[in-house]
Amino acid sequence: MNTEKKHNLEITKAKESKIDSVDFNNLSFGRSFTDHMFSCDFKDGKWQVGKVIPYSPLTLDPSARVFHYGQAVFEGMKAFKDQDNQVWLFRPEDNFNRINISAARLAMPEFPKEVFFEGLTELLKLDDAWIKNTKGSAMYIRPFVIATEPAISASPASEYKFMIIMSPAQAYYAGEVRVLIATEYSRATDGGVGFAKAAGNYAAQFYPTSLAHKEGYQQIIWTDSSAHEFLEEAGTMNIFFRINDTLITAPTSDRILDGITRKSVIQLAKDNNIDVEIRPIKVEEINDAAQNGSLKEIFGSGTAAVINPILGFKHKEFKHELPKQDAPYSAFFKEKLNAIQYNLAEDPHGWRYKI
């Protein structure tokens, strides 16, 4: 294989592409990966040269700390191709900043911005053919950092790997989503790591979510761990409530992820004269609004689904189906966001990033 040097990068191209083995009309989320990946090692106290290399398995000692102590963080981002085949990212600096915020909370070293953007750009250029410009298609991008040092003492590692892998994605349809409001299990707590995209936050939700599935609910809206009185987030999505014509979402905190789609929705609401309140939301308030008919919509926001309308919820013994809206906010925000992402609309806030 030929290795090329470019600024802060070493680039080794795959001998052949596996793109023909992928059915782009039947993609299962996060199961197919492109021909290349980005990899950069931290050792001897610093990040080494970043490498764009053929997508390939990792070889790690069984004592690598990521296997034992969950020292791992990640991000989720998307690249979009417009009708002129130009590729765009959406607010990638926010993802970059957040992975370093997550890393700091897990005592992991900060990654340099320049190397991240050079690596990601090179990766998107090499695997450009994997990004389709058909409606709803996107490239899901997964940066992640793992502790690789081979030693099982319970302390921060001295060696890490920063990686970026990419998976082509179709328009995301999560199916019909109804949610259970948490009354027993918890996702996060004050002084914990709930605000970080820390690997362990996700595994901790799998079992309670599997119990919700058995009752017919696809996701959980997590509540405060002290009294389960306040609505927080859904683990892979932030949550918005529409009461009459006002949009309400919980404030970010050390328990709640500072979602990039969340803050884009808030900005778009302001731009479009939709009242938006960022404040603690009592479960009781939502139950009351459901009963008196003022609760019009609930939807989630996140990178994978962009906006995910929620059809109904259950809290303790109270079950509620949301009414159908003629012009739902969820569809409005999804369309507005997609239009910016696919370069079909003006971008007044400079959210698009050209590759």
Place this chain on the structure above:
Amino acid sequence: MNTEKKHNLEITKAKESKIDSVDFNNLSFGRSFTDHMFSCDFKDGKWQVGKVIPYSPLTLDPSARVFHYGQAVFEGMKAFKDQDNQVWLFRPEDNFNRINISAARLAMPEFPKEVFFEGLTELLKLDDAWIKNTKGSAMYIRPFVIATEPAISASPASEYKFMIIMSPAQAYYAGEVRVLIATEYSRATDGGVGFAKAAGNYAAQFYPTSLAHKEGYQQIIWTDSSAHEFLEEAGTMNIFFRINDTLITAPTSDRILDGITRKSVIQLAKDNNIDVEIRPIKVEEINDAAQNGSLKEIFGSGTAAVINPILGFKHKEFKHELPKQDAPYSAFFKEKLNAIQYNLAEDPHGWRYKI
């Protein structure tokens, strides 16, 4: 390599031992591993044949779920060699049960008991030369389970690896340990995964612990996440307080690990007519006891250190050095436990397990 079949196991011996490369008088905890390891894959809905194989790196797809969602649990156990070169485990059924309890909380499949004990026994026999019968020497055993399925959707994996690796250990000396009592950061919460040996619980403690280090404190005693009023555990140790001649430790809960050394200390206290109270402990009570002189000792209990005396603590602005005891409980329990572990004393509760 020759592969031998034995009951539920396939055994492949290492061609040569690396034991001569290890300095047994200068072991750093968890950095040297023996010649063999146990590995068993879960796929197609069941655990496959367990394998004892040469210690070697793992090859995993970068999309393996353990890297992204922290779906990983572990155990810590020790094997001891007596003066007749007989090898013993200490309460291994409790470790086995607990790894399945941890796994269940992270939506991971239960591992079969028979395969665990056969695999571990075979491993200890093959690597017997690595277990020294010198005072304080032991074999640290690390069973762990990781999600290996190559797909980054945020849901429980369908493929796992159950592994056991082993690292020779000398008498563990943690150095002088002073602790900071948590007032801001949190380790666990009601309804969370604090009781489980879930990988993510450990990474979450690294950053707050690094802040404690800067102030001269080696560990943190975690408190309840709601108000930081009650003392819980130290993350790698349960905590005991001796007020006058009474031993006090917090009850286990979904926030606190059900430590095997912890419950052994409680039993030994009862056996030796030491009053022991298992109840919530207010920070305020310990501060008051420190000030009026009734707080005699604080110590941690865990597999690695067995019993770890704590020399002092800090809570907010209150700093306290513990008084020296002529006959500390910490030394008493450590000696009692070691005597049972190394087959130097009767074993009335059947804690030893012969290999």
